Amino acid sequence: MEQSKIPQATAKRLPLYYRFLNNLNQQGKNRVSSKELSEAVKVDSATIRRDFSYFGALGKKGYGYNVEYLLGFFRSTLDQHETTEVALIGVGNLGTAFLNYSFLKNNNIRITKGFDANPEKAGTNIGGVPIYHIDELHEKLEGIRVAILTVPATEAESITEKLVNEGIEGILNFTPARISVPEHIRVHHIDLAVELQSLVYFLKHYPLDSKKK
Amino acid sequence: MEQSKIPQATAKRLPLYYRFLNNLNQQGKNRVSSKELSEAVKVDSATIRRDFSYFGALGKKGYGYNVEYLLGFFRSTLDQHETTEVALIGVGNLGTAFLNYSFLKNNNIRITKGFDANPEKAGTNIGGVPIYHIDELHEKLEGIRVAILTVPATEAESITEKLVNEGIEGILNFTPARISVPEHIRVHHIDLAVELQSLVYFLKHYPLDSKKK
DNA sequence: ATTCATTTGTGAAAATTATCACGACTATTT
DNA sequence: AAATAGTCGTGATAATTTTCACAAATGAAT
Ligand SMILES: NC(=O)c1ccc[n+]([C@@H]2O[C@H](COP(=O)([O-])OP(=O)(O)OC[C@H]3O[C@@H](n4cnc5c(N)ncnc54)[C@H](O)[C@@H]3O)[C@@H](O)[C@H]2O)c1
Ligand SMILES: NC(=O)c1ccc[n+]([C@@H]2O[C@H](COP(=O)([O-])OP(=O)(O)OC[C@H]3O[C@@H](n4cnc5c(N)ncnc54)[C@H](O)[C@@H]3O)[C@@H](O)[C@H]2O)c1
Numbered sequence: 001m002e003q004s005k006i007p008q009a010t011a012k013r014l015p016l017y018y019r020f021l022n023n024l025n026q027q028g029k030n031r032v033s034s035k036e037l038s039e040a041v042k043v044d045s046a047t048i049r050r051d052f053s054y055f056g057a058l059g060k061k062g063y064g065y066n067v068e069y070l071l072g073f074f075r076s077t078l079d080q081h082e083t084t085e086v087a088l089i090g091v092g093n094l095g096t097a098f099l100n101y102s103f104l105k106n107n108n109i110r111i112t113k114g115f116d117a118n119p120e121k122a123g124t125n126i127g128g129v130p131i132y133h134i135d136e137l138h139e140k141l142e143g144i145r146v147a148i149l150t151v152p153a154t155e156a157e158s159i160t161e162k163l164v165n166e167g168i169e170g171i172l173n174f175t176p177a178r179i180s181v182p183e184h185i186r187v188h189h190i191d192l193a194v195e196l197q198s199l200v201y202f203l204k205h206y207p208l209d210s211k212k213k
Numbered sequence: 214m215e216q217s218k219i220p221q222a223t224a225k226r227l228p229l230y231y232r233f234l235n236n237l238n239q240q241g242k243n244r245v246s247s248k249e250l251s252e253a254v255k256v257d258s259a260t261i262r263r264d265f266s267y268f269g270a271l272g273k274k275g276y277g278y279n280v281e282y283l284l285g286f287f288r289s290t291l292d293q294h295e296t297t298e299v300a301l302i303g304v305g306n307l308g309t310a311f312l313n314y315s316f317l318k319n320n321n322i323r324i325t326k327g328f329d330a331n332p333e334k335a336g337t338n339i340g341g342v343p344i345y346h347i348d349e350l351h352e353k354l355e356g357i358r359v360a361i362l363t364v365p366a367t368e369a370e371s372i373t374e375k376l377v378n379e380g381i382e383g384i385l386n387f388t389p390a391r392i393s394v395p396e397h398i399r400v401h402h403i404d405l406a407v408e409l410q411s412l413v414y415f416l417k418h419y420p421l422d423s424k425k426k
Numbered sequence: 427a428t429t430c431a432t433t434t435g436t437g438a439a440a441a442t443t444a445t446c447a448c449g450a451c452t453a454t455t456t
Numbered sequence: 457a458a459a460t461a462g463t464c465g466t467g468a469t470a471a472t473t474t475t476c477a478c479a480a481a482t483g484a485a486t
Contacts, residue, residue: 009473011418015410019389033433042391045433046475053435061434062482084413093310098405100306109409146413170416172409176232178255186419188412190403192311196322196385197228199401200297200359203383205224206399222443246463258463259445266465274464275452 010051016041017051018074019107024067033064083108087144087168089159090151091116091131094174098148099127111148113140117155134159137166146170153177223264229254230264231287232320237280246277296321300357300381302372303364304329304344307387311361312340324361326353330368347372350379359383366390 020041024032034052038045052058052065058073059065075081088095091114103109114131116122122133132140147168151159156177163171170186173179176194181187233253237245247265251258265271265278271286272278288294299316301308304327316322327344329335335346345353360381364372369390376384383399386392389407394400 006418007473008415011414012407012411014414015407016404018410019406035433040391044475046477047473049433049435050474057435059434060482061480062432064433078410078414079417086409093313097306097310103406103409107406107410109406109413145416146409148409170412172412178253186412186415188408190405190408191229192403193232193316193320193322194225194228195401195403196299196316196359196361197231197291197320198225199383199385199399200322201224201227201291202221202399203358204292205219220443248463257445259447260443262464263444263466270465272464273452274450275462277463 006054010054013041013043013051014074014078016043017048018071018078018080021067021071021074025071030067031064032067032070034059036064080108083110084146085110085112085144086146086148087112087141088114088129088148088150089116089134089163090149090155091118091121091126092150092152095148095150096126098150099129101127113144115140117151137162141166141168144168146172149173149175149179151175219267223267226254226256226264227287227291229256230261231284231291231293234280234284234287238284243280244277245280245283247272249277293321296323297359298323298325298357299359299361300325300354301327301342301361301363302329302347302376303362303368304331304334304339305363305365308361308363309339311363312342314340326357328353330364350375354379354381357381359385362386362388362392364388 017037020037021032034045034048037043037048041048049059052070055073055077058070086109088098088111091099095114095116099111099114103111111129114121114126114129115134115137116131117134119133121131122136124131141163145168147163147170149156149159149163149171153175154177156173156175156179160171160179160181164181164185168185171179171181171188173187173189174192176191178189179187230250233250234245247258247261250256250261254261262272265283268286268290271283299322301311301324304312308327308329312324312327316324324342327334327339327342328347328350329344330347332346334344335349337344354376358381360376360383362369362372362376362384366388367390369386369388369392373384373392373394377394377398381398384392384394384401386400386402387405389404391402392400
């Protein structure tokens with residue numbers, strides 16, 4: 001929308017900062033330094049200061065950052081004032097786990113609808129979220145821009161096409177399939193098998209005392 | 214262990230390449246170009262060639278790569294000849310989903326033991342994996358070097374300490390807690406809430422036609 | 427008032443990662 | 457045998473990200 005000059009690496013860390021600031025605020029702390037923050041979120045303090053600096057001078061030299069101010073700032077930056085609705089496609093093992101998880105308390109993102117091809121699941125309700133049959137996508141997806149994909153890998157491509165047709169703009173893809181989408185659709189992959197395998201690879205091939213990821 | 218000159222970014226992509234080569238091989242293909250590979254895994258073809266080149270000249274100019282040869286090469290690079298045992302700590306919503314998932318067929322990584330604090334879960338068996346009480350960690354963790362952490366965030370720090378004492382070297386952490394570990398322990402975080410939140414942030418703040426992540 | 431210990435914000439440098447672009451080589455077709 | 461289309465490996469360059477290191481500002485202590 002606006003300031004696209006914020007590095008992607010920074011943007012990815014924002015939700016992490018936001019969550020931690022929330023914790024601090026709830027603990028009643030009203031002041032925090034980049035050093036403390038660094039120890040808590042395991043990000044170098046210079047990186048944190050640099051990240052914050054993209055948004056202007058948010059702190060005070062010799063003092064640190066005011067928790068409440070910073071929190072308020074991030075709340076609006078991350079659009080936490082308006083709720084984002086998310087659909088979950090594929091109510092299986094993984095999908096069910098997500099539905100049963102209140103997706104972060106300090107967070108205005110909600111899974112509000114589930115979809116599955118299994119007719120026995122349609123009409124049920126998991127963790128307070130109604131499940132619809134996948135054929136009802138068109139009627140029920142109105143106004144939802146983000147989808148979580150937890151269907152079998154073989155279905156990923158065809159479901160993605162449907163989602164795109166229904167106007168979905170962002171997909172969080174948990175299937176191992178690398179889906180194809182038009183230019184303007186954003187896909188983030190979370191590939192659990194790859195993560196596990198690369199962890200094992202790092203263990204075996206990288207010196208034990210190297211810097212952490 | 215050996216060639217630590219391989220960039221971390223490359224190392225993270227290896228399992229992805231490996232999986233796709235496996236697919237190709239099972240489809241009976243015996244030749245593949247960096248361009249084809251690129252379309253399938255959505256990584257720039259020059260990046261793929263560069264990645265491969267860290268391991269030497271694996272392909273042939275004007276021809277491409279021999280699938281079987283490349284696959285064999287990656288199999289040994291990723292240590293797929295020996296099975297890696299993994300323990301899962303916290304058999305709740307997320308943990309149960311993982312246990313029910315045969316963690317990739319073409320893959321020698323296996324979750325072989327589960328642990329939970331709930332006495333009702335101890336002694337059971339989920340997806341073929343035996344569940345033990347968390348107090349049995351010491352007796353049952355022998356020889357296991359990697360753990361998946363799916364306990365409540367509040368327990369993350371204390372469980373981590375126990376795991377480290379038992380000689381665990383790598384942890385795949387699904388809790389929102391940023392755990393502290395000694396220098397020589399490797400931790401990879403998968404923070405689902407952060408992933409979802411950052412996807413939403415990107416959608417709202419980055420031009421729709423920008424390059425994909 | 428002055429000193430002192432802190433801590434930010436940032437210019438500059440370093441490190442890492444991705445991409446361009448082309449010479450060298452291969453297989454295939456004519 | 458020559459021409460053609462395809463493809464790798466890589467030097468060079470560009471882009472991105474992280475880190476260093478310090479002047480300037482702050483609040484607390486004496
Ligand atoms: N469970 C895990 O631990 C895990 C780990 C890594 C990756 N994954 C990936 O996540 C995805 C889901 O895994 P899972 O274990 O939950 O699988 P699952 O089989 O338990 O669930 C898949 C669900 O999708 C539904 N479905 C099938 N076709 C559909 C369609 N066309 N439209 C809508 N719904 C459809 C099924 O009815 C089922 O409920 C898979 O792609 C899997 O590879 C899972
Ligand atoms: N479920 C999700 O979709 C989701 C999404 C994002 C993050 N997470 C995170 O993953 C973790 C697990 O989530 P969940 O939904 O599976 O929670 P859950 O409450 O369903 O499961 C946690 C399990 O850990 C066990 N446990 C508690 N204390 C323990 C201890 N000291 N030792 C061993 N086991 C213990 C509990 O008995 C329970 O079975 C949490 O930290 C959560 O924040 C979950």
